[in-house]
Amino acid sequence: MNELELKKVCKIYEGTVSYQALDDIDFTVKSGEFVGVMGPSGSGKSTLLNVISTNDFPTSGQVLLLNQDLHRLSEDSLAQFRRSNLGFVFQDFNLMDSLTIRENILLPLALEGTRFSAMKQALQEIAMQLRLTEILERFPFEISGGQAQRVAIARAIIHRPSLLLADEPTGNLDSRSSHDVLSVLEQMNQDFGVTILMVTHDPIVASHCHRVIFIKDGRIYNEMYRGEKQQDFYHEILNVLSLLGGARYDF
Amino acid sequence: MTFKQFALRNVQRNLSSYLAFFMASTISVMVFFIFSVAYFHPDMHIANKSMNLTVLLTAILPYQYGCSLVFILYSFGTFLHRRWGEFGVLRLLGITDQQFIKLMFFENVLIGFISIISGILLGLLFSKYFFFVISMIFQFRFEFKWSSTPIVLTFIAFISLFMLVSILSPLFVRSKNVYYLLTKSRKQNRRPKAPLLSAIFGITIVLFLYSLLVNTIQHQNGLNNLFLAKVVEYLEYDNILAIFIILTIITYLIFSQVSALGITLLKRSSRFYFHKTNLLWVSNLAHQAKQNARNLFISTVLITISITFTASLYTGYLYTAEQVIKDFVGPISYLSFPQDKQLKENINYIDTYLKKNGYEFERVQIPVLALNKIEDQTRNEPAIALISNSNFNQLARFLGRDMISLKENDSLVLIWKSWGPGTDPLAEIGYQEMEIGDRKINVIEVTDKPFLNFGAQIYYVISDTFYRQVKAKYPTYTFVEYQIPNWTRLGDFSAQLTERFNIGPRVIKTAANYFQSDLIHNKTYFFIGSFISMVFFIAAISFLYFRLFADIQGEREKYHNLTKIGLKRKEIRRIITQQLVIFFFSPFIIASVHTYIILVLWNQENIEWAPFDKILQVITIFGAIQILYFIWIRSKYIRTVFHYLDQGKN
Secondary structure (H helix, E strand, O other), X not given: OEEEEEEEEEEEEOOOOOXXXXXXXXXXXXXXXXXXXXXXXXXXXXXXXXXXXXXXXXOEEEEEEOOEEHHHOOHHHHHHHHHHHEEEEOOOOOOOOOOOHHHHHHHHHHHHOOOHHHHHHHHHHXXXXXXXXXXXXXXXXXXXXXXXXXXXXHHHHOXXXXXXXXXXXXXXXXXXXXXXXXXXXHHHHHHHOOEEEEEOOOHHHHOOOOEXXXXXXXXXXXXXXXXXXXXXXXXXXXXXXXXXOOOOOOO | OOHHHHHHHHHHHOHHHHHHHHHHHHHHHHHHHHHHHHXXXXXXXXXXXXXXXXXXXXXXXXXXXXXXXXXXXXXXXXXXXXXXXHHHHHHHOOOOHHXXXXXXHHHHHHHHHHHHHHHHHHHHHHHHHHHHHHHHHHOOOOOOOOOHHHHHHHHHHHHHHHHHHHHHOHHHHOOOOHHHHHHHOOOOOOOOOOOHHHHHHHHHHHHHHHHHHHHHHHOOOHHHHOHHHHHHHHOOOOOHHHHHHHHHHHHHHHHHHHHHHHHHHHHHOHHHHOOOOHHHHHHHHHHOHHHHHHHHHHHHHHHHHHHHHHHHHHHHHHOHHHHHHHOOOOOEEEEEOOOOOOHHHHHHHHHHHHHHXXXXXXEEEEEEEEOXXXXXXXXXXXXXXXXXXXXXXXXXXXXXXXXXXXXXXXXXEEEOHHHEOOEOHHHHOOHHHOEEOOEXXXXXXXXXXXXXXXXXXXXXXXXXXXXXXXXXXXXXXXXXXEEOOXXXXXXXXXXHHHHHHOOOOEEEEEOHHHHHHHHHHHHHHHHHHHHHHHXXXXXXXXXXXXXXXXXXXXXXXXXXXXXXXXXXXXXXXXXXXXHHHHHHHHHHHHHHHHHHHHHHHHOHHHHHHOOHHHHHHHHHHHXXXXXXXXXXXXXXXXXXXXXHHHOOOO
């Protein structure tokens, strides 16, 4: 089953200078996949993610989420769809300052109107899994970046979405925390079968995916599947990136 | 681009964020201008001799100016707070303090200039209505006369005010370093504190103070017995100030402590707290509790002052007649001296006039025996007179009071309190030791209720037999008292009576000729006062406005992030509405209750002068303004947030 299918998606920003951010994008993400999207700055990664997450509309073409074309829906129905079927992880975590960790994680369930006993149970499970039990009563400013991203992941998947969208989830983290967050994502993918689409420009992070899609100037440039070894995949990614140009991807 | 151009562009392009500040200034200017036009009006002096509006305005103008200064300074401070990020950048680029003052100076003078112009124009527009109402009150046609003096005064007064504010402006920003300005301007990383113990302590104090007030209301003279009132009186202030102080403390505790407890309780009840959007608005209230408390407190106090002020002036105006008649027994009182031969004739004259002009009336005739000459005003000791029990009963029935029956030497003593300033006539004589015709009088009761509020200062009511025995010894004076329901229209007749009868062996006192001047007086106070109250009120709700819009950048960013994870517009609208309702109506409701408490205590001696329905009328009018303001702010707020959410969407 396809979680996500893009058909000839174009996005043009109108203005005094028109700018084509996405040009004829076609790809599918199957259920249970862990897909990475890579590309240099300005290649259209963020636009792609916004279009997929229904936060923005394609100028032409179709985006099918769970085999539905959503861009005809009203703003509130879209919000409802996002809330029940999608999970989001952002580069800057986007946790609510005024809520404790517990409240941040429970927010999607609370908005859905879930019964409190069910909430408690869901929270307990996810907090165990993501090792958050200790910090549940703290506020976002009282925890580290890695912890904050784990909280964000917990919030993104507590309502069991069919697709998890991650926008540079390790962008603000040091390498240790990055590793931590990645292993959590992998665990979620393997153990719970969460489908993940992750945008990143870090080849190490990308090498954890099953498949990586490269885009440049709004077009798909290349697509690669991971073999047995992560190390090899990493080198293959580096090779593509060097061909892609636009930015230096060495360490 | 020169520095001036930079300032100009700043104003031009930030017009919407300047708007609130601009409007606040414009309203201040407008009111000041209207008052100064009235102050400089050439006809103001000749219009009315008894009530000089100029005197009132002389007191009000500087006061209003001072309030404007505080108000503009505060709004400017909040306005600057919104621009901290911008100032951070300027600091980073190396702006000096002096340049900063210069920038603020240009910007402020520009904004000030525009708001002075528009304030004066609005003032010109509204002064027509102002003079229309003033003309109605004084029953004298005031024409609006063009004169440059008020314009010049307003202009100079406010342009220097804006300059002063801009000179003070670095104080708002100086102490903060660049990093703080750039990053911390909108975020506060503080754990919302809700110490249960202090909240409970606060509530206990609030409950105690409220019960103290209720107790004060229930007891006659309760206000005078209040300890704080005694202190205030000792310091020679009106004792109602004590109530103001208590209510201010209550207000502060409500917003700082009781609200904290309320939020904690809401949070404790998980089923409520984790239900849909409750999580978002309750946590937001908790998070900003401290800043909110201060703003809500200031607004509540200002709203209380403005509603109380208007309501008391309104009831004062409505009950002008009652206040006037309080000092009289009836609208017409006639005291006939023993040598007055025309008593019958004169009474007949009054009766005929009243009948002919269709006034309903009642009349009572009370003879009294004077122990010393009542008409002699130069005497040092109080005049004393005797009334027989049956005559007193006749008077009591006439005034609708309890009758008495006295035996032998028993006596009821009536005193006329307003005999002299601060003097008690009883203190002047040994009233207990009174002897009349060799019989010692046994005083059983003393009352200062008004029975015969002129003539003698002390009346002994004695039994009929006793009265008959001493009757021949003393000269008989005769009181004739009238009760006329429609007495307020007798102004001209009263003046005529006073002129006609007060020469000769008699005194006549009339109320109606005081009524007209008192009414104009009270009307003027009400009109000018409600004007000022409105300004106060608008200032109060503007404080709320500034508070809300100072944070809007952070708030809309928050909603932007929340929509990404699926918060609906509908829900955003609901959260905003819930927050704004609490923000706008909690001060108003508390202020309304407090207004009522103040007015009831203020009129404790004449509780019927603080009727619930009349106060409710005033509260309703203010409430209507508040609701309109709420609707406007809410739609503006939601628009601002939604506009931000729509950005970047095609």
